[in-house]
Structure formats: structure tokens, C-alpha cells
Amino acid sequence: MAPLIEALHEAQVLALRQISENLAAQTKRLEGLTSKVDDVRERLARLEAQEAGKLVETLRGELRSALTRIDVLEAQRDRVAGVATFSTWIARSGPWFAAGVAAFLAGLGVRAAT
Template sequence: DDVRERLARLEAQEAGVLVEAVRRELKSALSRIDALEAQRDRVAGAAAFWTWLGRHAPWLAAALAAFGAGLASREAG
């Protein structure tokens, strides 16, 4: 019985060491995933900005031109 108990304790200790190793690897993997998701979000945000700007650039240019024309006519008059 004593030998069986010792063997059971040794196996439990080995299992605990393996579980801790897996936990460390999982924590490392999760931090890498978080970093990759943050990078993806930055890229997606930049792409969304340029898409928005591409769709609204003609309106923005027209508004700036109208504003400039208004200033020019105000200074001329």
C-alpha cells in the first residue's frame, strides 16, 4: 500500500508539473493572440478610414472649394 501511495503521489506531482507547463504555454499563446488582434484592429481601422475618405472626398473637396470661393468673394467685395 505504501508503494502505491508513493507512486500515486509521484504521478500527481508529475501531472501538476505538466498542467503548469500547459498553463504557461496557454498564457503565452493568449498574449500573442491579443497582440495580433490589436494589430488587426489597427489595420482594419486604417482601412475603414481610407474607405470613408474615398467615399466622401468629393463632398469634402466641394465644401472646401465653396468655402474658399465664399472667402474670395467676401474679400473682393
């Protein structure tokens, strides 16, 4: 019976050794997969950062375009405001100006008559 128990014990040790080797091989494979997943994660982060950079550049271009358009619109508004101010001044000052010109001409007419 002792040789049978010894053979059983050796078979158990051999099975445990085989399980241990298989477990070590699986651990190595898992470490390799973990490093690959980390590499993929880093690449994905870089790609997302590049995409974000592209979006930021696109937004900067659109912002520049919008600011240029705002400048043009403000310049146009300033011209319109200037014309409106001049028109208001003419409307207020026109009668006085016309009266001055008429008085000047009347003065020339009086001078010419004498």
C-alpha cells in the same frame, strides 16, 4: 512395532509442526512484502500526480502566453481595421470635403472681390 509406529507418528507431527512454522514465517514475509508493494504503489501514485501537476502548470503557462499573443494580434487587427475604415471614409467623403473647401474658398474670393 508399536514403538516404531509411535516414533513415526511423532516424526510426522514434528514434520507437520516444522511445515506449519515455515508456512507461518513465509506468510509473515509475504505480508511484509505486500505492505512494501502497497507503499511503493502509493509513492508511485504521488509521483505521477506531481508529474501531472507539473504538466498542467506548463500547459497553463503556454496557454497564458498564447492568450497574450492572441490579444496582441487582435489589437493589431483592430488597428488595421480602423485604418481601413478611415481610408474608406476618406475615399467616400474626400470629394465632398474637397468640394466644400473649394466652395468655402470661392466664397472668400467673392467676398474679397466685393
